[in-house]
Amino acid sequence: MVEQGVEHGDEQRDERRFGECVVVRRHGHVAELVLDRPKAMNAVSTGMARSIAEACEALAADRGVRVVVLTSTHERAFCVGADLKERNSFSDADLVRQRPVARAAYTGVMELPVPTIAAVHGFALGGGFELALSCDVIVADRTAVVGLPEVSVGVIPGGGGTQLLPRRVGAARAAELIFTARRVEAVEARETGLVDQLVDEGQDRTEALALAARMAAHSPVGLRAAKRALRLGHGLDLRAGLEVEDAAWRSVAFSGDRAEGVAAFNEKRAPEWPGE
Secondary structure, three states: OEEEEEEEOOEEEEEEEEOOOEEEEEEOOEEEEEEOOHHHOOOEOHHHHHHHHHHHHHHHHOOOOOEEEEEEOOOOEEEOOEOHHHHHOOOHHHHHHHHHHHHHHHHHHHOOOOOEEEEEOEEEEOHHHHHHHOOOEEEEEOOOEEEOOHHHHOOOOOOOHHHHHHHHHOHHHHHHHHHHOOOEEHHHHHHOOOOOEEEOOOOHHHHHHHHHHHHHOOOHHHHHHHHHHHHHHOOOOHHHHHHHHHHHHHHHHOOHHHHHHHHHHHOOOOOOOOOO
């Protein structure tokens, strides 16, 4: 991993590179996880998958990170999914060995302990859309085309798509999209809940970072606990879900952030979160 400072306009931002295809940039308490394999339209190779997992591990351990935004450098594609050229060269044994590496990339994004936002433009297909689905919120511009076309090449969505998509749009709609392998353009994607916000062309990254900054202004302890309650409670019956929520509440009720938040509210000032 190489770390260096990079000038960006008038701000100094930290940048860390994980392998050749993944960059993490810091914007204060917001971290930008950048897919950077433009010559392959960000197709996820074994090396890239390994780098995504390593970057997510580092982000999860960084208590200064409050929100993560997943972006990409390719102008026409967020990510076109698995690297099928690489896959075509695999033996069955190679594929078995590669599977845990691929899974670690998707679960790495999904299990980040802070809120996550995907900034999507152009093609977000297969594993590319699964990376976006692994985030809490998806911001897409009007060029976005999303879908899970895996059955058209003889496999199934294997980066969480069969589980994450129905949680977003319901079982029947997810089944139709997966079984037909069809691609969905931006307006329909917003109307059906495949993405959460639709923005002007070229504005997905800007709007996602702005949304992240609004989130990051709040208690880091509260953000992590709220995400934990949302993720762990989803799909449980109401009583069990409320127990998950209660456990998350107890984890913040006696925190320094809670004390500072109440004090700042009563004193009519911006809070200075201790993050503990």
